[in-house]
Amino acid sequence: MTDFIHLEGVHKTFGDGPRAVHAVEDVTLSIDRGEIFGVIGYSGAGKSTLVRLINGLEPVTTGRLVVDGAEVSTMGEKQLRGVRAEIGMVFQQFNLFPSKTVAENVAYPLRVAGWDKERRAARVTELLEFVGLADKANARPPQLSGGQKQRVGIARALARDPKILLADEATSALDPETTRDVLGLLRRVNAELGVTIVVITHEMDVVKYLCNRVAVMELGRVVELGSVYDVFSNPQQDATRRFVGTSLRDRPSPESLRRLAATHPGTLVTVGIQEETGSSTRLMRTLAEHRVDGAIVYGGITEIGERPFGSLTLALTGEPAAIDGALADLRTHTTVHEYPELAGAVPGSPATGSAPPSEGQEQR
């Protein structure tokens, strides 16, 4: 694997003066040949701008951008056209011609590139077979489902055999089942055709299913970057934590927390579950060693790239000193979140192990 797409201190500013919009600020990252790289962020984070820089649709304001050995940041329009030919784009709204047939839509970039009719037809057949739409060649987009439209979009993006595919919210308009389907196709594009894929999304599940590495963007900046497992199993930034929370019920909301505290005696804590050091087996063993009981009241465990990942909220009961000891022990190998805001707020649920049992708790 080599640095295939490289950005170094890249800025993109729209306008100038006090009204300037800093859409991308000081972004440095490298994407390897053959990987599926995710860029996740909320609306306005700068994801689409980043994609438009990579495919040369927008010039970089300052910084260095290299794509497949070519210094895009210093290129003129004519050279940029050459770069764009090597990059396929897939869009949220598919961007198909509604009055053209599926075959004509897929053939369009080949027509523009001057391919003759016979060669075009052979390539279109090949592409429609690859995306599983050989029987829809003569249908028109309005007759297709959302998932089928996106398959056409992917076939069209692959027409000129690009080295890179940029997927900008490619599944955001689709239902969960169709999303899985399209993501499965993107995986095949990567594995079978060796295409490097950059996925722009605001959906954690897309990154979790598809990507090797991820950059989390907020206000134009990359705030976290690393393997999907590392970034999401140990989030450092609030934005990342919020994404983790959308995929997995990470921590209870304040309302749930109050309800849980009212219905479960004991000390509420949320413990991170990760591979090995933070496994649920180790969690239960630690509690047993300290003679602390832990009722699981919230959370769950899922997988990222076949590795376990999640969080469990437990109501711990036992001697206050034993609970403190268990939490200290757990903290040496995983994350432990306590809820000091519950102290005294809800009868029957001291927030920390060392708080004295309240009246409510004694009644249970």
Ligand SMILES: Nc1ncnc2c1ncn2[C@@H]1O[C@H](COP(=O)(O)OP(=O)(O)OP(=O)(O)O)[C@@H](O)[C@H]1O
């Ligand atoms: N051509 C432009 N002119 C001025 N401002 C722009 C332009 N394009 C983007 N912006 C601004 O740059 C910021 C980043 O926008 P961008 O579209 O890259 O974010 P995003 O993360 O892709 O969000 P979304 O998912 O909503 O598209 C926003 O504040 C946006 O208004």
